[in-house]
Amino acid sequence: MLRHSAQLVSKTLAEVASLVGPGVTTYDLDKRAEEFIRDHGGKPGFLGYKGYKNTLCTSVNSQIVHGIPSKSVVLKDGDIISIDCGVELNGFFGDSAFTFEVGEVAEQTRRLLRVVKECLFLGIEKANTRNRIGDIAWAIQQHAERHGYSIVRELVGHGIGAKMHEKPDVPNYGRRGSGVRLQKNMVLCIEPMINMGNRKVFEENDGWTVRAKDNKPAAHFELTVVVGDRKAEVISTFKYIEELLNNK
Numbered sequence: 439m440l441r442h443s444a445q446l447v448s449k450t451l452a453e454v455a456s457l458v459g460p461g462v463t464t465y466d467l468d469k470r471a472e473e474f475i476r477d478h479g480g481k482p483g484f485l486g487y488k489g490y491k492n493t494l495c496t497s498v499n500s501q502i503v504h505g506i507p508s509k510s511v512v513l514k515d516g517d518i519i520s521i522d523c524g525v526e527l528n529g530f531f532g533d534s535a536f537t538f539e540v541g542e543v544a545e546q547t548r549r550l551l552r553v554v555k556e557c558l559f560l561g562i563e564k565a566n567t568r569n570r571i572g573d574i575a576w577a578i579q580q581h582a583e584r585h586g587y588s589i590v591r592e593l594v595g596h597g598i599g600a601k602m603h604e605k606p607d608v609p610n611y612g613r614r615g616s617g618v619r620l621q622k623n624m625v626l627c628i629e630p631m632i633n634m635g636n637r638k639v640f641e642e643n644d645g646w647t648v649r650a651k652d653n654k655p656a657a658h659f660e661l662t663v664v665v666g667d668r669k670a671e672v673i674s675t676f677k678y679i680e681e682l683l684n685n686k
Contacts (some may be wrong), residue, residue: 440599440625443480443532444662444674447525450474451536452678454494454523460515460537460645464496467521468507475525483524483531483602490646495522495535497647502590502631502639502656504646513543518551520658531602533627534674535660547655550634553585554657557610557630565626565663565670570619575612578630582610588637590646590656593648595629598662620665631662 453474454467472482472493482493496518498503498513505511505520513519518532522535539552557578564573579589595608606618610630633639642649650656663670 439530440532440647440662441673443525443527443530444534445532446475446478446480446527446553446580447483447523447532447534448674449678450523450525451521451534452682454521455536455538455679455682456570458513458521458527458540460513460541462513462581464494464498464505464507464511464513464519465509467496468494471523471655471672480521480525480527483526483533484522484527487524487602488537493523494613496520497522497656497658500650500653502633502648502650503593503658504648506644506646513540516543517541518543518547518655518657519616520656522660524659530600531598532674533598533602533660533662535629535658536676536679537657542662547634549585550632550655551657552588553582553587554630554632555659557581557632558659561610561628562661562663562670562672565620565665567620567622567665567667570615570617571606571608572616573614574628575609575617576614579611582632588633588635590631590633590637590639590648592639593631595627595660598625598627622665622667624665625662626665627660627662629658631658632656
């Protein structure tokens with residue numbers, strides 16, 4: 439059942455990706471995501487969570503996570519937007535995020551997105567029973583910092599299942615060999631949140647949106663994995679997004 443919810447959230451992000459472009463509002467993206475989820479038998483996982491009033495988190499440029507969709511936020515050429523989506527399907531949750539380019543994006547920003555996605559897959563490589571949470575965190579941190587980027591420390595990945603957020607926490611910084619020992623079939627959301635500039639952040643007045651304090655771009659990618667003996671099984675996917683973007 440978890441695999442079904444992970445697939446639905448993956449397909450929802452691809453559906454939203456088909457709309458991303460200059461002139462589109464983040465409200466437009468949010469409404470389409472809700473329609474798509476409900477049309478496929480699910481419920482928006484974020485809607486109503488701790489009072490949150492939307493289906494998506496839509497974080498633009500220096501916003502890292504939890505950006506609130508709005509009719510007043512209009513995407514423009516050169517922006518990036520991190521879209522985080524959660525669904526509930528048959529009593530289980532799916533959660534995934536992807537940072538999209540809007541039109542023609544500066545090369546230094548494209549580089550950030552490329553490195554953060556690499557960080558995600560390096561973390562996933564460590565999600566096996568020979569390792570601990572700290573091994574995932576260390577792999578992500580080392581790759582990001584090697585490229586001159588900063589790890590956001592106030593926000594972490596998490597377990598997932600019958601609840602959207604479960605133990606253990608999965609930070610994006612840490613020491614090899616530290617933290618919780620990974621157990622077979624443990625389900626984790628691994629999600630690097632990384633700033634182009636320094637790691638300092640602040641929460642905006644809306645009580646949700648977290649932004650880089652230096653106002654430089656930030657990126658966020660997230661996939662759900664099942665810990666295995668030798669390697670993780672990745673149960674959410676970017677393949678639907680990538681197929682769509684390659685055909686645009």
